[in-house]
Amino acid sequence: MTCAQGGRQCILLVEDDKVTREAIRSILQDAYVFVEASTAEEALRLLRQGVQPDLVLLDVRLPDMDGYSMFERLRNEGFVRDMLVIFLTGQWGEADEARGLGLGAVDYIRKPVSAPVLRARIHNHLQLKRHRDMLLDLSHLDGLTNIPNRRRLDEVFARQWALAGRKNTPMALLFVDIDHFKAYNDTYGHLAGDDCLQQVARVLFGSVKRPCDLVARFGGEEFVALLPETDLAGAWNVAERMRRAVEALGIPHASSPVAPQVTVSVGGCVCQECGRFLAEAMLACADQALYAAKSAGRNRISMHRLAAAADGSLQCQPVEPVPGPSKEPGKD
Numbered sequence: 001m002t003c004a005q006g007g008r009q010c011i012l013l014v015e016d017d018k019v020t021r022e023a024i025r026s027i028l029q030d031a032y033v034f035v036e037a038s039t040a041e042e043a044l045r046l047l048r049q050g051v052q053p054d055l056v057l058l059d060v061r062l063p064d065m066d067g068y069s070m071f072e073r074l075r076n077e078g079f080v081r082d083m084l085v086i087f088l089t090g091q092w093g094e095a096d097e098a099r100g101l102g103l104g105a106v107d108y109i110r111k112p113v114s115a116p117v118l119r120a121r122i123h124n125h126l127q128l129k130r131h132r133d134m135l136l137d138l139s140h141l142d143g144l145t146n147i148p149n150r151r152r153l154d155e156v157f158a159r160q161w162a163l164a165g166r167k168n169t170p171m172a173l174l175f176v177d178i179d180h181f182k183a184y185n186d187t188y189g190h191l192a193g194d195d196c197l198q199q200v201a202r203v204l205f206g207s208v209k210r211p212c213d214l215v216a217r218f219g220g221e222e223f224v225a226l227l228p229e230t231d232l233a234g235a236w237n238v239a240e241r242m243r244r245a246v247e248a249l250g251i252p253h254a255s256s257p258v259a260p261q262v263t264v265s266v267g268g269c270v271c272q273e274c275g276r277f278l279a280e281a282m283l284a285c286a287d288q289a290l291y292a293a294k295s296a297g298r299n300r301i302s303m304h305r306l307a308a309a310a311d312g313s314l315q316c317q318p319v320e321p322v323p324g325p326s327k328e329p330g331k332d
Helices: 018-028 040-048 067-076 094-103 115-139 150-167 181-188 190-205 232-249 279-295
Strands: 010-014 033-037 055-059 084-089 107-110 171-178 214-219 222-228 264-271 301-308 314-319
Touching: 010 018, 010 040, 018 033, 018 115, 033 040, 040 067, 040 150, 055 067, 055 115, 067 084, 067 094, 084 115, 094 107, 107 115, 150 171, 150 214, 150 222, 150 279, 171 181, 171 190, 171 232, 171 279, 181 190, 190 214, 190 222, 190 232, 222 232, 232 264, 232 301, 264 279, 279 301, 279 314
Parallel strands: 010 033, 010 055, 055 084, 084 107, 264 301
Antiparallel strands: 171 222, 171 264, 214 222, 301 314
């Protein structure tokens, strides 16, 4: 979960001194969203829970570990890939500065902080990050459908999978395939096929509700929906919403033996204990579920559960929708 709000970027301030925290907050809070921690472990816990700051202001001296050690923890757990780190220090030495910059920090700010200097440095770094993120976002979009591409899916899936393992929360993955799309292209031509893909992508993208949910083009006529913290009933509800939304488009498909309009088949996998498996196992299980949906006649949903058998072997088990309360995206 990003902590940015209303276009304002987010700063995680890791500082044990209350007076310093209050001073920095008073200087920057009008322009940025603030999340605060007084220890390294508290900051790491926030990040592991999914808080995604744009920048971390990190005190070099913390009560439970030094800032350099914490930075190495951040790097080893993959957090510094998406955020900037600036060290705060009351001691200014060339060797210390070189050490921090060598680790990958973008700057050093000396305490007690100067309000004009702090504002200027934070503004410059976050402006550069905003521009970099815009370019990165463009590289993560599929050129035809303008939704996230396979590269973006791979990055988000790896991060959400690790998070689900740490938090012991469920996750669902849906494969959505346009039924008999080759026949559609053969009948109506590739330009009409491109338009069909764009319309389907648009309604699939609109079928998920939360910022952490992701719909991406997997390749060809296949799409993927990644649904963190979603159980079997919730995943089934989203899959059915997607299936009906595509059907409701009413795109004619005269060469389809399934229906007179374009339809989709959905194969899903739900994992309750993701930390016990490799991410690739979930992709394979969802692909197996999609094959089952196609084999059963298409324009339908097949859902499987990834689980460990009593002997420890991996099982991809077909399941039916579960009645009762569901942890459906957008209804938490």
